[in-house]
Amino acid sequence: MKYLGIVEALEADVRAGRVRPGDRLPAQRAIADSLNVDLTTVTRAFNEARRRGLVDAQAGRGSFIREALGTDRAPGAAAGTPPIDLSMNIPPQPATANLRRAIADGLFGLMAGARGARHFQYQDSTGTEQDRAAGADWLERRLGPVPPSRMLVAAGAQSALFAICEAQFRPGDALAVGTVTYSGLRAVAAHKGIALKPLAMDAGGIMPDAFEAACRDGAPRALYVVPSIDNPTTATLPEDRRRQLIAIARRHHVTIIEDDPYWPLRPESPPSLAALAGDITWHIATLSKCATPALRVAYVVAPGGAQALRLAGVLRATTLMAPPLMAALASRWIADGVLDEIVTAIRAENVERQKIAAAVLGEASFAADPHGHHLWLHMPPSWQATDFAEHAGHLGVTLAPSTLFAVTAPSIEAVRLSLGVPDRAALEDALALVASLLAEPSLTTRAFV
Numbered sequence: 001m002k003y004l005g006i007v008e009a010l011e012a013d014v015r016a017g018r019v020r021p022g023d024r025l026p027a028q029r030a031i032a033d034s035l036n037v038d039l040t041t042v043t044r045a046f047n048e049a050r051r052r053g054l055v056d057a058q059a060g061r062g063s064f065i066r067e068a069l070g071t072d073r074a075p076g077a078a079a080g081t082p083p084i085d086l087s088m089n090i091p092p093q094p095a096t097a098n099l100r101r102a103i104a105d106g107l108f109g110l111m112a113g114a115r116g117a118r119h120f121q122y123q124d125s126t127g128t129e130q131d132r133a134a135g136a137d138w139l140e141r142r143l144g145p146v147p148p149s150r151m152l153v154a155a156g157a158q159s160a161l162f163a164i165c166e167a168q169f170r171p172g173d174a175l176a177v178g179t180v181t182y183s184g185l186r187a188v189a190a191h192k193g194i195a196l197k198p199l200a201m202d203a204g205g206i207m208p209d210a211f212e213a214a215c216r217d218g219a220p221r222a223l224y225v226v227p228s229i230d231n232p233t234t235a236t237l238p239e240d241r242r243r244q245l246i247a248i249a250r251r252h253h254v255t256i257i258e259d260d261p262y263w264p265l266r267p268e269s270p271p272s273l274a275a276l277a278g279d280i281t282w283h284i285a286t287l288s289k290c291a292t293p294a295l296r297v298a299y300v301v302a303p304g305g306a307q308a309l310r311l312a313g314v315l316r317a318t319t320l321m322a323p324p325l326m327a328a329l330a331s332r333w334i335a336d337g338v339l340d341e342i343v344t345a346i347r348a349e350n351v352e353r354q355k356i357a358a359a360v361l362g363e364a365s366f367a368a369d370p371h372g373h374h375l376w377l378h379m380p381p382s383w384q385a386t387d388f389a390e391h392a393g394h395l396g397v398t399l400a401p402s403t404l405f406a407v408t409a410p411s412i413e414a415v416r417l418s419l420g421v422p423d424r425a426a427l428e429d430a431l432a433l434v435a436s437l438l439a440e441p442s443l444t445t446r447a448f449v
Contacts (some may be wrong), residue, residue, distance in 0.1 A: 002037055006045035011054055014065060021067045025055065028440050043440065044395055047433045057360075057436040083393065084430040087400040089231060089374050090420040091289055092353060097345035099292060102338055106329045119325045125316040126308070127153025127327060134331035135299035138339070139285055142263060143275045149305040150278075152312060153327055155319045157261060157286035157298045162188050163314040164257060164282050164300075167307070169194050174220035175257075178206050180405040180412060182231050182259065185224055198407040203367070205235040208244035215252035222255040228269050229262035229372040232405050232416040236369065239270035246277045255303070256281040261289035264343045265350060265371045279303055287330055289373075290343050296323050297330045347371050353419040353427060360431040364438055366417075373420045377434070379413040382441045389415055392437055397430045 013019045025031075028046060032039040046063055049055045055063045093099050110116055126132065131153045136146040154160035161184065169175065171193035177185065179198045189196050197220050200210040206225060214220065223245065227237045237245075249256055258273045258281050274283035278301070286298035302308035315321070333339035350373045357368070357375055368375035379385055385401035392399050400416040417434065421427050 003041045003044040003048060006031075006035070006037075006042065007048045007052065007054070010045075010049055011052065014054060019065055021065050023065045025063045025065070027062065028436075039440070040391065040394065043391075043437065046436050047395055047429075050432045050436070051429055057432050057439065062439055063436065083396050083398050084421060084426050085398045086417045086419070086421065086427075086430055086434075087398040088420075089289070089400075089416070089418040090293055091291070091346045091373050092349045092420045093292070093422065094345050094349035096348070097342045099342065102333070102342065103294075103329070106332050106338070107325070110325070110328050110332060119328050121324065123321050123324050123327075124312075125321050126151075126312045127322060128324075131322075131327045131331050134334045135285075138334045139283075139299060139301065142260075142269075142272050142285075143278065143283065143301060146301055147305075150302045150308050152300045152302065152308055152315070153322045154284075154298045154300050154315060155322045156288060156293075156296045157259060157284050158184050158188075159315070159319045160284050160286075160298050160300045161185060161257075161259065162191075163311055163318060164284075165189070165192050165194060166314045166318070167310045168255065168257075168282075169221055174218070176211060176214055176220040176223045176254070177407060178225075178230070178233070179407055180232060180402060181224065181407060182226060183400075183404045185259070186405070186407070196407045201233065201235070203235060204241055205230055205233070205237040206241075206245065208241055208248060211245055212248050215248060215254065219252040219254055222257050223249055224257045224259065225273070226259050226262075227273060228260055228266055229369045229374075231262075232374065232400070232402070232414075233376050234367045234369045234372055234374065236266070237270065242270055242273055242276060246273060246280075249280060250277070254280075257284070258282065259284045261286045262369075262372060264290040265347050265373075266369070267347070267371065274301055282307075287339070290346065291330075291333075291339060292342075295326045295330055297327050298322075346373075350419070353424065356424060356428055357417070357419060357431055360428060361435055361438075364435065374416055374418045377415050377417055379415070380438060383413070383438070385411070385413045385415050388437065392434060395433055395437070397433050399434075 028042040029039055032042045050057055056066055057063045132148055132151045136151050139146055165188050174195045174197045176197045176199055178201045197214050200207045256273055263269050274281040280303055283301040284298055287295050302311055350371050354368055354370050365378040366375050386403055389399040389401040402411045402414045
């Protein structure tokens, strides 16, 4: 392929001394013009050269010959490899978390017990008494004591969101959200015929003044918020802003849906909205983002007992129950401290991965929480988010453009990068390609070579 020929020629020049460590390479467009090839061919060549350890890419500065040639990867190793997926927001699985061992040991312990077979049976749609008690223990540090009558166990946050919207909304009802919001919530709203009412956001998340104005214009039925390490913007609502949103919601009789999957990752977080206003707040806490999505377990705290019973009826009609064996494993991990150990390991790994991202992306503009596993990369003026994601995909990296999260057009031109890929080397490869692409003018819609 043409791009491999460019890489091999560059490698030969480096080894022959015709280019030296630290030399800055010409712009990719200039190389494409001089070689009479497609610009994307050159971009693929630069990415492969970086994979081989020949060059370093720095966002906003260009590409440079490395100080020493890489020897850890064979030439052509990238050919035929599957894309590196930075679009799916999953937590990393650091070796220190030892998830395989924790899962195997936990399941063995459950099944070795005298009542192990009960985990193979149908269970109540609210979760077993033991699993609800474990969830209440897990959430007590955030919410304070949770009455059993308000606690439910669901098969993941997405099913919980769907059930809450089924119980809370009728077609045409309005739900207030940020101008960009969780794509799963957008899907539920589209399915249910819920009208999303966008609220302006800044670096601190949803702006209270925008919520107040929206309520005066016609109060929505509920407000949806991801208060800590927002998906996708990474913003965490300050405490005073949380209290302002609650005051506005009370004044206009608006229910709050607090989707809070990332709070365990932050060493310190402001009080949850459910802790401040539990009587008007649905609280969802999934283990998918702080442990592993394999569990498919989320804990839901309803504003009151009547709402919990109604939600149980919806869960019974849709997902029936959370997976009994996984719910029991989560309860065991909560009781013996394993869940806390896993969360601590993932938080520490996120810190290291955010450092890698900051180093590779250099002067690129992005928002991130140092303990989270995604970042919100702002596009330079020359790029639209959808075009950037499309070209990155052709070059082997999958990204999530802002159009997936935008409630109205025009959307913010940004992409969400998730850092939870299996190993750091793959992450660094993907981020270097992103940095290289950022350094180039927007590519036209040409055929890819």
